[in-house]
Amino acid sequence: MEEKVIYTILLAVTISFLGMLIGTLIGVMMKKPSNRLLSNTLCFGSGFMFILVFADLIPEALEWNVMGTLTISLVSIFILFLLDYYFSGNTNNHKKVAIFMAAGIMLHNFPEGLIMGVGFMTNDALGIKMSMMIGLHEIPEAMTLTAPMMAAKMKKKNIIISTLATFIPSVLGIFIGVIFSSISKSFMGSALALASGVMAYVVFLEMLPEASKLYKGKDSYVYFIIGTILASIIVILL
Numbered sequence: 001m002e003e004k005v006i007y008t009i010l011l012a013v014t015i016s017f018l019g020m021l022i023g024t025l026i027g028v029m030m031k032k033p034s035n036r037l038l039s040n041t042l043c044f045g046s047g048f049m050f051i052l053v054f055a056d057l058i059p060e061a062l063e064w065n066v067m068g069t070l071t072i073s074l075v076s077i078f079i080l081f082l083l084d085y086y087f088s089g090n091t092n093n094h095k096k097v098a099i100f101m102a103a104g105i106m107l108h109n110f111p112e113g114l115i116m117g118v119g120f121m122t123n124d125a126l127g128i129k130m131s132m133m134i135g136l137h138e139i140p141e142a143m144t145l146t147a148p149m150m151a152a153k154m155k156k157k158n159i160i161i162s163t164l165a166t167f168i169p170s171v172l173g174i175f176i177g178v179i180f181s182s183i184s185k186s187f188m189g190s191a192l193a194l195a196s197g198v199m200a201y202v203v204f205l206e207m208l209p210e211a212s213k214l215y216k217g218k219d220s221y222v223y224f225i226i227g228t229i230l231a232s233i234i235v236i237l238l
Contacts, residue, residue: 011127011128012113015116015135017170019134020135020139020163020164020166023139024143024163027143028160036214036215038140038143039217041223042211045137047227047228047230048230049133049207051232053200057115060192064193073196073200076198076201114195116130117173118181132234137202146163
């Protein structure tokens with residue numbers, strides 16, 4: 001079991017961390033990614049996550065407990081709504097914007113880590129799919145986070161360190177997900193239900209609305225469809 005735990009943590013961290021690293025480096029090199037690029041990337045990630053949530057996470061959670069899944073998912077959505085409302089402060093100070101964004105990202109990176117840990121302990125295929133999904137989501141997230149830091153004229157080294165630091169809660173979440181899932185089977189079902197609510201909230205109340213605000217072009221729908229097709233292929237193959 002110890003080898004399984006170590007393997008799970010390392011693989012989940014590596015897959016999802018690559019997304020954060022790629023997004024950070026793109027953001028720093030481009031200084032200010034275009035709204036169209038950010039929107040299309042968000043739409044692609046939304047389509048990818050949409051399929052994995054409703055074709056994998058929710059069906060898997062329902063096998064454990066139908067009413068429990070619905071209850072925990074709805075409660076998690078409500079809690080995230082409150083947290084999002086609390087941290088959605090508007091300000092013209094670029095450093096404050098970066099701080100608020102980093103705080104919000106760190107808050108929802110923890111349950112994302114939990115999702116990866118529980119996914120791998122359920123089965124390797126689900127863990128890999130969840131990690132890929134979250135890794136894709138991290139790319140536009142990191143790109144967006146670097147923008148106010150660049151505007152605040154922070155050093156590139158400090159921007160990279162600050163952005164990558166928001167990944168720490170994911171590692172903690174992965175560790176907790178793996179440990180508690182190996183101890184309690186009921187925890188695994190509850191965590192999958194939590195994951196369903198978190199990911200549904202991220203897709204419908206964060207990523208898609210943000211993509212719509214950034215760019216109104218029709219090609220965003222194309223990227224959403226591409227994301228759903230790719231996710232469907234992965235679900236079938238794995």
